[in-house]
Amino acid sequence: MSDEWFLQTGHGVRFEWGPEGARRVGAHVACLVVVDVLSFTTAVTVAVEAGTAVHPYAWRDATAAAYARRVGARLAVGRREVTERSPWSLSPAALRRAPFTPRLVLPSPNGSAIAAAAGEAATVVAASLRNASAVGAWLARHGYGVRDRPVAVVAAGERWPDGTLRPALEDLLGAGAVVAALRERAPAVTPSPEARTAAAAFTGTPDPAAAVAACASGRELRGGGFPEDVAIATELDAASVVPVLSGGAFSSRPIADRN
Template identity: 35%
Template sequence: MYFDQSPYSVRVEWGRRGAREAADRGDIVIIVDVLSFSTTVITALEYEAIIYPYPPHLDGKEYAEKIGAEYILGRAEAAKIGKATLSPVSFHKEHSNKSYVLSSFNGAFCTWMASKVPALLVGSIINASSVARVANSLSKETNANITIVPCGEQWNEVQENEDSLRPAIEDYLGVGAILSYLVGHFSPEAEVCLGAFLHSKEKIAELLWECGSGRELRERGFSADVKHSLQLNHYQTVPILKNDHFVKSNL
């Protein structure tokens, strides 16, 4: 028998499996991938760009051509030619009203897994209070529970009998930041996540700067992405999935 967090109205479930479980229950879902899918989507919508999330196992380039959008390339490849990338700081006013297809192994994949829910929001450290406010409002309006999905990362060179999901502390603390503004009956998983954030709040920037994901981006030349992603409540923009793309929530 599978013992889940069903007795509670606010839950935390990891990765693609967690996204599917939340979708199967019909929960309101908040996708959290701090470095960098969530932060990139929030920043892109702040500049009025239109983002179509797309899973990496399907042909995103073909899909982009079909809908008349630009397919977002990898950070290093796109940066060389000055295009928007998975890097959140690559988006500016010039991208306003332009459409982009964004694929990623974590945030975009989890979004695809949980797309058929009453509401799917994107949350991160930079919009923690705002995404919680919208989720609280939707939960009250629809009487639906809330599941936050920290997407995590993928291990490199996964060997036989090993899991590919690498739990990432930037997502765990990002979820904790959102939980600090949510209301409801928290599961033990959510309570511990909230406690981690409250304990680390005063040094969260230092922790995430030095965490594995942060160091990886910095060593690849994307320190600006990490700095941008660590700004608590920097934006009020809350992306919500409508049909196949994200729009700003009007709540």
């Protein structure tokens, strides 16, 4: 069986799930949009809004600390490990309260791992419900979404205890919001059936914020004592930043910039 069928070839806008989906489509598109609503890409929008360059990294371990030292960045800690000396974490709420740092290494086994693995093979953008419209406008402005300039929107998903992918509603809605925004601004784009269905999931959800708050991942975060993270993640189109990966870090690009 040919991998071609799974690359959604012939379509300018593609949709996939998780690290493996990103690996398969990433080498065959001009742009890869990573969506990890709870919470990597939401955290990226918060940090980038403050002027921080965010370095994605797959794991929070000794190698992450060494990498942070090498690039001259602070290392984000776990949500429950925030202290006065280490106030930066994957929690968007903690990042809003933390003092400014020019560079931050933000490990995450889902969205951050996908972004770090994608590297510079394609233009990599971080999207969430907070900045979906801005990302859609930026993609349209740069001509992404047509057959000779394809874009793949990848929902990061979560992981089951055995490490396998758990598709996550919040990331489906975030990815769908990006596709819907791109289609609205560039009607000539050619979405795959997968991308069209992701967009329909978002546009067909009467209250996406309520859906994210009530879904499994939202309940997990709220039950774990982080309701503010869910609230920030569901600030629909509150952010105008478009975080683009360059030189190993995400920083904001204006919608009208040129590649």
